[in-house]
Amino acid sequence: MKQDRATIHDIAKKLNTTASTVSRALNNHPRISEATKKQVLKMAKKLNYQPNHIASALRSGRSRLIGVVLPTINRNFFSSVIRGIEEIANNLDYKVIITQSYEDYEKEVQTVEALLNARVDGIIASIGKNTENFDHFKKVLKKGIPLVLFDRISNELEVSQVVIDDHLGAYQTADHLIKQGCKRIVHFTSSQKINIYKERKRGYEDALKEHGLPVDPELVVLSNMQLEDGRQAMLQIIEKGIPFDGVFSASDYAAMGAMQVLKEKGFKIPSQVKIAGFGDEPFTSFTEPSITTVDQKSIPMGRITAETFFELLKSDPKQSVPQRTILKPELIIRDSSKKTK
Amino acid sequence: MKQDRATIHDIAKKLNTTASTVSRALNNHPRISEATKKQVLKMAKKLNYQPNHIASALRSGRSRLIGVVLPTINRNFFSSVIRGIEEIANNLDYKVIITQSYEDYEKEVQTVEALLNARVDGIIASIGKNTENFDHFKKVLKKGIPLVLFDRISNELEVSQVVIDDHLGAYQTADHLIKQGCKRIVHFTSSQKINIYKERKRGYEDALKEHGLPVDPELVVLSNMQLEDGRQAMLQIIEKGIPFDGVFSASDYAAMGAMQVLKEKGFKIPSQVKIAGFGDEPFTSFTEPSITTVDQKSIPMGRITAETFFELLKSDPKQSVPQRTILKPELIIRDSSKKTK
DNA sequence: CTAACTTGTGCAATCGATTGCGCAATATAA
């Protein structure tokens, strides 16, 4: 009784019918009678039949696998997005394969290649920092394989994508700092080749202009925006004696670094200097003072990315137009930017 | 020329040989001559041949897929473990499918079932909080499919597993607090059905005994140990007027909650009360004061889990003995437990 | 020089499900 794996043939044999009929019955094919379907289902249950997805994938060309490519998984933002993706995919009985590019171009290319070989039904990706050539993604598109990008995107690609409105998030944050009294706001950013940082910087500048404040390049510092980068950047500004009364960092980690240095140097936050970050990293609510930041809506972003993906999957690959979704970020005001008259 | 997907048959045709030979040549079979191998490789490159893993999986029974089951991916510990797992798996050209159980028993069972249907070559899992029946894992073992558990394990299962020495981590932490002068240490823990919390509590108690201090059940609070739970627990202790001079929480989040309440109530940390958590969440180094905690070695844990998995995969399923690896945790001493004479 | 291996390849079955086509039986239309 225990021949572990029943196949559709086993079911067919027991029912004196053929595998074709069983297959169609299980897939709820309209040309199979209700009676037959019922029988098949019953026998399938009795034999504890479990479909072999591999066999199905080979013949049908649909593997029910999605490949996800991202820089690294152990960062709050990315793991939250994956959470959202997996949630939706799981409901539709799709499996999610995750791979990491470690911000390495070669690795990203290899990884995409490997996913194609695994015959995933489509790919969801967030582009690595150092990727400037997009042929590997173009290849995916050319093959007619669904591709959706999120957060880190490229305008070079005609592809569906989901991002937050980085410009708006940054604009609102800078606007908020200004309204709290800041006149000279330091901005930490990173390579302007990366869409999100370019947009955030633009948002910052637009807010300044809107309020008639000068846009001073001296106040803008480029780095990788890790904790240490934020510290160094802040130190430099202070040592150079550049006057400032606010810090808006495009990354929470760099904001934290800046805050540490400021506190060490005896600046009072928020009375002397106000601080805001970006990303709503969990730690921002636990610091002292807690850090004003922008919620990137990572879990919804994952869900919407997955939904976009599945719509693409359903649609005719030839005539579908890339969907571009822009989510609204949310400014989270905390103590680091409180007005102190 | 661009018939996108070349198969081994295409290669065979061009070379006037058969698919068998091509297959063997590509797999470096010893019975194929070097000359033939060279030719095949060359033609494969020329045709831009990409193996179809699905077809290979169907015939060979090896899918090169690993299923990973965990409560939720967007928690630092778990995403770090996955990072480690994916690193190793990727090197060996295996793909990692991740699934989340959301600490839900039914979901966990379904998920394991689904992974089996996807014909993964094996499963790596961390058991959900509410799982008390392990039949789904026993089934995996019975089928001879490699299974490795990490962190949240069960003694009911004869299975390979990778954990940290929770007892040691907790013992060292409690020992440290005592040496810093604590005499009455509150302990936050969770369901004692979960191995890690049981072990941590044991470590805490053993340290007390070792130093001749009483083990007072009044000082032990059970909860889910999220931020809010930590707050509530701390409030209760304070309101009940139970005397204490230290807090050792089996979770960093609850430690944070406790710290917030203590500060709100005017307690001085660490001079009046010393605090320690467990897990080395990123935020613990950013709080004020920074929180003493235990590094769970999540990325190495992921790597070792994967390595254990692949050894299991190589070995004869019938005669392999479960491997149990216990990693040494590392106590990270920060300001929240500094001695203040 | 013959028996016994070793080497190098080909044949054909196989993994398990899907699916285009064909056909009989039944239903509907005219």
Added chain:
DNA sequence: TTATATTGCGCAATCGATTGCACAAGTTAG
């Protein structure tokens, strides 16, 4: 009642690679 549709199901090919077995040619042993 006859012509046309519709319904329900089986046949057999197919997806692309793997692999046990057979066998010819070349090697080695005795």
